[in-house]
Amino acid sequence: MSIVTVQLGQCGNQIGHEVFSALCSDIHGTHGLCSKKENESYRDSCKERFFSEEESGVPAARAVLVDMEPKVISQTLSRAARSGLWKYNSHSHFCQKQGSGNNWANGHCVHGPRHKEAIMELVQKEAEKCERLGGFFTIMSMAGGTGSGLGAFVTQCLRDAFPTSFLLNHVVWPYGTGEVIVQNYNSVLTLSHLYHSSDALLVHENDVIHKICARLMNIKQISFRDVNRVIAHQLGSVFQPAHTAGGGSGYSRNPLGDLLEPLVPHPEFRLLGLRNIPQMAESSLAFSTFSWPGLLKHLRQILIAKAHMEEGIDWQVRPPQPGSSIPSTNKPLHFNTSIANLVILRGKDVHSVDLGSFQDPSLYTSWLNPQDAFNAWKTPRAFNKYEKSAALVSNSQFLLKPLDSIVGKAWNMFASKAYLHQYTKFGIQEEDFLDCFTTLEQVISSYTNL
Amino acid sequence: MTQSVVVQVGQCGNQVGCRFWDLALREHAAVNKKGIYDEALSSFFRNVDTRSGDNGLDIYKGKICSLKARALLIDMEEGVVNEILQGPLRDVFDSKQLITDVSGSGNNWAVGHKIYGCQYRENIVEKLRKAAEHCDCLQCFFIIHSMGGGTGSGLGTFVLNLLEEEFPEVYRFVTSVYPSGEDDVITSPYNSVLAMKELNEHADCVLPIENESLFEIVNKIHQMISSGKLGSTVKQNSLVTSSTGGAKTLQEKPFDAMNNIVANLLLNLTSSARFEGSLNMDLNEISMNLVPFPRLHYLVSSLTPLYTLADVNVPSRRLDQMFSDAFSRDHQLIQADPKHSLYLACALLVRGNVQVSDLRRNIERLKPSLHFVSWNQEGWKTGLCSVPPVGHSHSLLALANNTCVKPTFIELKDRFMKLYKKKAHLHHYLQIDGMEQSCFSEAISSLSDLIEEYNELDATKGGPRIDPSRLKIAV
Numbered sequence: 030m031s032i033v034t035v036q037l038g039q040c041g042n043q044i045g046h047e048v049f050s051a052l053c054s055d056i057h058g059t060h061g062l063c064s065k066k067e068n069e070s071y072r073d074s075c076k077e078r079f080f081s082e083e084e085s086g087v088p089a090a091r092a093v094l095v096d097m098e099p100k101v102i103s104q105t106l107s108r109a110a111r112s113g114l115w116k117y118n119s120h121s122h123f124c125q126k127q128g129s130g131n132n133w134a135n136g137h138c139v140h141g142p143r144h145k146e147a148i149m150e151l152v153q154k155e156a157e158k159c160e161r162l163g164g165f166f167t168i169m170s171m172a173g174g175t176g177s178g179l180g181a182f183v184t185q186c187l188r189d190a191f192p193t194s195f196l197l198n199h200v201v202w203p204y205g206t207g208e209v210i211v212q213n214y215n216s217v218l219t220l221s222h223l224y225h226s227s228d229a230l231l232v233h234e235n236d237v238i239h240k241i242c243a244r245l246m247n248i249k250q251i252s253f254r255d256v257n258r259v260i261a262h263q264l265g266s267v268f269q270p271a272h273t274a275g276g277g278s279g280y281s282r283n284p285l286g287d288l289l290e291p292l293v294p295h296p297e298f299r300l301l302g303l304r305n306i307p308q309m310a311e312s313s314l315a316f317s318t319f320s321w322p323g324l325l326k327h328l329r330q331i332l333i334a335k336a337h338m339e340e341g342i343d344w345q346v347r348p349p350q351p352g353s354s355i356p357s358t359n360k361p362l363h364f365n366t367s368i369a370n371l372v373i374l375r376g377k378d379v380h381s382v383d384l385g386s387f388q389d390p391s392l393y394t395s396w397l398n399p400q401d402a403f404n405a406w407k408t409p410r411a412f413n414k415y416e417k418s419a420a421l422v423s424n425s426q427f428l429l430k431p432l433d434s435i436v437g438k439a440w441n442m443f444a445s446k447a448y449l450h451q452y453t454k455f456g457i458q459e460e461d462f463l464d465c466f467t468t469l470e471q472v473i474s475s476y477t478n479l
Numbered sequence: 480m481t482q483s484v485v486v487q488v489g490q491c492g493n494q495v496g497c498r499f500w501d502l503a504l505r506e507h508a509a510v511n512k513k514g515i516y517d518e519a520l521s522s523f524f525r526n527v528d529t530r531s532g533d534n535g536l537d538i539y540k541g542k543i544c545s546l547k548a549r550a551l552l553i554d555m556e557e558g559v560v561n562e563i564l565q566g567p568l569r570d571v572f573d574s575k576q577l578i579t580d581v582s583g584s585g586n587n588w589a590v591g592h593k594i595y596g597c598q599y600r601e602n603i604v605e606k607l608r609k610a611a612e613h614c615d616c617l618q619c620f621f622i623i624h625s626m627g628g629g630t631g632s633g634l635g636t637f638v639l640n641l642l643e644e645e646f647p648e649v650y651r652f653v654t655s656v657y658p659s660g661e662d663d664v665i666t667s668p669y670n671s672v673l674a675m676k677e678l679n680e681h682a683d684c685v686l687p688i689e690n691e692s693l694f695e696i697v698n699k700i701h702q703m704i705s706s707g708k709l710g711s712t713v714k715q716n717s718l719v720t721s722s723t724g725g726a727k728t729l730q731e732k733p734f735d736a737m738n739n740i741v742a743n744l745l746l747n748l749t750s751s752a753r754f755e756g757s758l759n760m761d762l763n764e765i766s767m768n769l770v771p772f773p774r775l776h777y778l779v780s781s782l783t784p785l786y787t788l789a790d791v792n793v794p795s796r797r798l799d800q801m802f803s804d805a806f807s808r809d810h811q812l813i814q815a816d817p818k819h820s821l822y823l824a825c826a827l828l829v830r831g832n833v834q835v836s837d838l839r840r841n842i843e844r845l846k847p848s849l850h851f852v853s854w855n856q857e858g859w860k861t862g863l864c865s866v867p868p869v870g871h872s873h874s875l876l877a878l879a880n881n882t883c884v885k886p887t888f889i890e891l892k893d894r895f896m897k898l899y900k901k902k903a904h905l906h907h908y909l910q911i912d913g914m915e916q917s918c919f920s921e922a923i924s925s926l927s928d929l930i931e932e933y934n935e936l937d938a939t940k941g942g943p944r945i946d947p948s949r950l951k952i953a954v
């Protein structure tokens with residue numbers, strides 16, 4: 030099945046480009062470390078998912094590019110064309126002359142309705158190119174005006190136009206110390222709207238990825254490009270083909286469904302975090318070897334201790350003793366309770382790996398069956414130069430603290446009524462803000478009480 | 480891409496504007512090597528074919544033929560504008576872009592605003608519309624003027640009101656040169672306060688500039704150069720320090736060096752809207768991020784480094800110095816000390832080889848020494864434009880919405896009151912049709928209200944921070 034990607038705003042377009050580059054360079058790499066047959070079926074499966082074959086022979090990304098200003102899209106298109114490995118379709122982008130000015134209301138209430146038809150026509154065209162459509166993947170930041178405001182609007186349009194398709198939103202969480210002053214307002218508006226229309230929100234926090242660039246990748250002067258490459262690598266480690274547990278010998282044909290159905294068992298819980306291991310500078314890679322038990326021991330501790338990466342993990346955090354797990358308030362302070370987890374293993378010897386430690390019922394909330402709460406995908410095909418690698422997609426309390434912090438800051442600002450005039454100008458009133466706050470306080474409370 | 484139109488009014492406005500167009504041309508010439516009329520150029524310039532017939536294909540192929548500034552030049556005397564028309568920039572303007580009269584406004588706001596306003600209203604509107612018609616997406620008007628005289632201050636703010644009436648959707652950014660304490664114009668406090676009321680009510684953003692500050696900065700640059708501290712390494716053709724290498728060949732005029740700084744402010748302010756970068760900052764993001772309440776739209780600016788050496792690799796320490804300097808008192812374009820006042824919001828617009836990690840590091844480093852209002856503790860807006868200014872490897876423009884503008888306003892108010900109490904020179908104003916005593920009292924109370932708003936914010940500084948309690952969810 031194929032996935033149509035919708036890249037929105039500067040962030041969405043810059044990340045989208047890196048994602049397709051990463052996917053493409055992975056399937057062209059000579060480091061697959063698996064049988065020729067496996068490698069070919071992996072490549073075919075990736076192409077079916079993300080690229081359409083063109084007459085020219087250069088695969089074209091199944092993507093629609095949307096921004097309200099022209100500079101980013103023109104840069105993105107030409108970068109992709111220069112790569113020679115893949116390209117964007119020449120008529121699958123939409124831009125205007127003037128951005129949304131970081132104003133969610135402008136993106137959502139003005140640009141959304143005004144350009145709905147044109148954007149949805151592009152999406153429709155891209156969807157029709159898919160022999161079998163598996164769903165939509167949108168990429169956007171939540172701090173600006175276009176990705177966030179228009180993005181939330183487009184997500185709703187996708188939901189209306191494709192009511193039975195899977196819909197996953199990749200959302201970039203802003204730096205805590207600010208890039209956009211009204212980022213907390215925009216985030217609250219975005220998250221609460223997406224919560225109503227999207228199947229799930231897959232989140233990357235810029236602060237976290239920045240830290241990975243500094244500590245694990247050893248990059249001195251970190252650019253958005255560096256950050257985006259790490260994000261693309263992590264997304265690739267989830268979306269490249271893999272075998273699901275009961276899926277027989279072929280690669281999973283329904284990547285979004287296989288991801289979303291087990292990970293989002295309840296509509297109140299839609300926030301997905303993503304971690305992977307190992308991650309390091311390419312130059313160090315040649316000198317490192319990994320064992321599956323070692324990698325998974327780290328990954329499990331990252332999960333239960335809410336760590337961001339393999340460095341700086343708090344090894345003191347333990348799952349609660351059986352029997353004391355109810356009521357939930359007695360749980361150890363820093364322990365991360367999960368709704369559901371998915372682990373994806375790629376590379377050498379994956380079939381002999383023991384994942385029992387992730388099936389421990391004490392990791393999960395009590396109202397779900399642990400057998401359903403944990404899933405694993407595997408492939409012997411190594412990913413992106415890593416002989417062995419593991420990715421974790423987790424519906425857990427990973428995002429509770431960041432969410433609480435954003436809502437808190439937005440609420441502080443809201444109480445002073447600062448910047449509200451900028452939103453009312455485009456039709457978002459105080460009551461609309463209050464509704465959004467209510468939605469998110471509810472989400473916070475639900476995740477807190479796991 | 481969007482376009483902007485510059486409206487330069489009065490002597491000061493036109494002299495600053497003139498420097499702006501010179502530097503803008505140079506900047507685009509440095510970036511645009513192929514002579515193609517590109518989107519970046521189109522934001523401030525039109526490309527017109529002035530020749531008749533022979534080679535009309537050039538413009539069709541996108542070649543640069545003749546660049547015309549998207550500008551309207553207004554002065555109520557002819558001297559300054561005529562000089563521009565005889566100078567090296569003459570080809571950038573044509574007669575349809577000019578509005579002049581012969582006698583000036585005699586340092587009287589009322590003459591500019593009321594008399595010339597009435598008289599030239601139709602003419603101004605017509606020329607503004609013409610300029611707007613040449614744009615396919617007009618985003619912003621930049622008014623450049625001084626506050627102390629009659630034309631820039633009076634007619635300039637009249638134009639501001641016209642813009643709001645005629646183009647309510649288009650942003651209005653005003654660069655206002657405030658008179659200094661020892662200004663030679665006796666009535667400058669009246670003119671400035673009368674103009675302030677209009678700026679309060681009708682501008683989206685105001686960038687106040689004080690000549691004292693410009694003067695000190697220019698002196699500092701010259702001292703650095705002549706003391707030889709930087710020796711021969713000072714890049715002679717950087718845009719801040721010199722006018723050589725540009726279109727200008729005449730002798731430098733006294734204000735030129737100072738006006739270059741203001742011109743650079745406008746170039747850096749618009750750079751991210753014109754050129755690409757990894758974190759674009761369009762003009763509409765400026766007021767969205769920096770103006771929390773409609774009237775509090777005065778942005779204190781600082782430009783660093785003032786004298787950059789052109790390095791290929793930016794050594795980290797010097798880069799960090801650029802950020803530190805942007806917050807120091809002697810780099811501000813008004814006499815103000817943002818560090819010891821309260822920030823409502825702060826924007827950092829960076830150009831050149833600077834990445835997001837440099838921004839993060841410096842924000843984290845500087846934050847502890849700055850006071851931010853309680854509801855905007857992370858009040859930072861950042862932009863990264865990849866094209867540096869001519870002759871530099873990197874630069875920073877900091878825009879602060881900070882209560883440090885208050886002393887400038889208080890001083891202005893005091894000087895106004897000194898005259899007003901004695902009713903000095905009032906009759907020059909009151910004899911003009913449409914000028915009432917109430918114009919003065921309303922203007923001064925508008926200014927007082929503004930000062931009071933800053934006072935209230937200042938009063939929250941350093942106090943205990945009580946976060947409002949959050950919404951409760953019934954479980």
Ligand SMILES: Nc1nc2c(ncn2[C@@H]2O[C@H](COP(=O)(O)OP(=O)(O)OP(=O)(O)O)[C@@H](O)[C@H]2O)c(=O)[nH]1
Pocket residue numbers: 037038039040041043044096097128129130131132169170171172173174175176177201202203204208209212235253254256257757758759
């Ligand atoms: N990781 C990452 N974050 C980015 C990138 N570009 C922007 N951001 C983040 O995105 C937010 C700003 O939103 P943008 O995507 O630039 O805004 P936009 O969607 O283009 O909306 P407008 O410009 O307001 O019309 C900030 O939080 C930035 O940190 C990028 O390339 N990578």
Ligand SMILES: Nc1nc2c(ncn2[C@@H]2O[C@H](COP(=O)(O)OP(=O)(O)OP(=O)(O)O)[C@@H](O)[C@H]2O)c(=O)[nH]1
Pocket residue numbers: 488489490491492494495555556583584585586587624625626627628629630631632656657658659662664667690693734737738
């Ligand atoms: N920075 C700077 N300030 C200037 C310049 N020319 C004049 N000023 C200042 O502007 C104020 C006087 O206003 P002008 O612009 O000369 O007056 P005007 O707008 O032409 O009005 P009238 O002459 O009264 O018709 C004083 O404070 C001057 O110091 C200039 O080129 N640069």
Ligand SMILES: [Mg+2]
Pocket residue numbers: 038039098128129173175759
């Ligand atoms: Mg943008």
Ligand SMILES: [Mg+2]
Pocket residue numbers: 489490556583584628630
């Ligand atoms: Mg004059």
